[in-house]
Amino acid sequence: MTAAAITGIGVAAPNGLGTADFWAATLRGESGIGTVKRFDVGDYPSTLGGEIDGFDPADHLPQRLIPQTDRMTQIALAASDWALADARVESGTYDTHEMGVATAGAFGGFEYGQKELDALWTGGPEHVSVYMSFAWFYAVNTGQISIRHAMRGPAGVVVSDQAGGLDAVAQARRNIRKGSRLIVSGGLDSSFCPYGWVSRMRGGTLSTSDDPSRAYLPFDVRAQGHVPGEGGAILIVEDAAAAQARGAHSYGEIAGYGATFDASPRYGGEPGLRRAVEAALADAKMAPADIGVVFADGWGMPHDDRIEAETITAVFGPGAVPVTVPKTMTGRMNAGGAPVDLACALLSLRDGLIPPTINVRTVTAGAEIDLVIGEPRPWTPGAALVLARGIGGFNSAMVVSPAA
Template sequence: MTGDRPAAVVTGLGVAAPNGLGLADWWAAVRAGRNAIGPVTLFDARDYPSRLAGEIKGFDAAEHLPGRLLPQTDRMTRIALVAADWALADAGIDAEELAEYAMGVVTAASSGGFAFGQRELAALWSKGSRYVSAYQSFAWFYAVNSGQISIRNGLRGPSGVLVADQAGGLGAIAQATRHLRGGTPVMMAGAVDSALCSWGWVAHLAGGRLSTSDDPEGAYLPFDERAAGHVAGEGGALLVVEDAERARRRGAPRIYGEIAGYAATMDPAPGSGRPPGLQRALESALRDAGTEPGEVDVVFADAAGLPECDLIEAEAVGKVFGPHGVPVTAPKTTTGRLYSGAAPLDVAMALMAMRDGVIPPTAHVTPFPGYDLDLVTDRPRPARLRTAVVLARGRGGFNSALVLRQHAPHTGGGTGPAGHRDPERTP
């Protein structure tokens, strides 16, 4: 995103994760390496081969949302609506004061409202079609979060959804920056995912990548010789993204950082003999950002937790940055993989890491020496961070890479207190 393109900056973060609700609580847990993986409680998983998950505890949608929304929304969408509210508040934006088409929303999804859909399908086969909620028509749909966020906040600008498993969250953020370049002043972007119900669980298991360990600290061990799958989780992050000049003019309360570059690739078909596409995505994202490998201060890894996938990622990082050439971390070992919500949460983590000058740790993992990675483990590592890379991969061959950098404030404003008149707001 180099050249004459306007800088796209992040001015608001809304986070809901297994290890914390809200930005402050979550970030404190991340820095401490606090584990949030435990036995599944949202349904009875005792008879399944995998019984651990990263669940969000203590979330009561009725405390945050109007009662009329509860009957028509899945747990996933309720969490997303609250995260969107938090992101707007963090950015100091009142959506009702924006001009009619001044803000849009792009989210990612790996599934729709699975728990809602399961309940209504059970009603269909056990009681009949008269007992199926009319809200089933959209509550299960993979685009429901974009739709409900847009409706609740009156966001009538460009909207969309990307479906690329774990890689989709970065694609949603990149798509939002494209809309900024097209003239939309502000965008909401990111993802929140949740499919922790028996129907969703069967889908997770069908992928063949879930760990069957019952040890919350040993079930998800990417880049470890003991790696044997991942733990599923729920949650994610939503970001407010806007043009840097606009953020300066309106006196945005803060600018977390700049979305500097992005690229996506597809892996070749199995048996083709061609190499995986992750390294190419990483190199292309760096070129898009006008960034040399030596300028990158930290990589937030996809961290699949399967030896063959971990090796592909380690080799891509090693070929671009050199053996032990850049600190690498994967704090998702304390939450599980959040599917489409994972990469936006990593983006929020990278922005907070740059703000505080600290790389959060990859908990529980003993790095396998053969990967030649400088993996940050055990405790946070102080570091001066100007540029970060987030990697994400999805089932089916999706690869994505996003480059973030600290944003140099414009002389005379841009990160001061809110309150200046916004030229895109209605009179």
């Protein structure tokens, strides 16, 4: 069966703009979480977020694109440029119909939407931008990336919250297996505006701490919610044989994937995360002992952390595999969170270092997991498992392994 390799990575995260800066900050345990600055959060119970500093779209995009696009799309376009450059993909590398795009979205262009709703309210319909027709849409990143890079092959978007990033990369692998040579995949989200903030707060899972070192503590006895983040990662998923033929570097291959959906507890439903993990291992033709590290979802809510810890313990055994949650440095980035974890897993394969989980001091009782705390941990690179869970019951698991 056709192997799918990841040959390019472009990360935009609160603790690093660009893959190299992000990875260096992550290995240092450097957080990008602080008081939100893009709008006044003084009257909101949750005031902390992982914001990307120093991103000016004019530094990365043609001027004509800026008024057409929301911040999340501007960041996604920049990250796709970085990922394609990293993969050394140029015009003519493949036929335009052999390349496509599959991204994940959760919020869409909330900031753009709020701006235009304000214009409608204060000035009337004639003051609303014509670009509102698509700039708010959760599929807009796929469309804009396709147009910018003349990719006329398969295109799509997946909407499954934090799990969506893995689901989109899995869709990219399906398209590679169907004959595409290259798919731009991953996801980004940014909704740091009152409209987006209130939407997040409705879930009841945001931390209300105003201390960045105490606000987001997955698996910790003090866990009380999570912190939102903005950003994500774009990954270049490529036919492994075609990539090898053109001399491209491969960070690793997508070895296995599984996804499930939690039925409502009131109907007797049970959490489906374990089934997703087992499906991913079966797809990869691997045993639990073949996995060298787990990049956990780390919701930061005691109930959800318990389910994830119990799943990891049930599959691998108590403390049998290192577990890490590097998103403690960025916050939960919705559709962008899992692609960043995938990027971390692939960079861990390259460098032989597992990034740390920061700020966690005491793992909650009953969570029998070997959490990597404080500083990076050396490991012998092998297969890595990435977990992601989305609001509403989405569960996804993906195994990545060194390039064959």
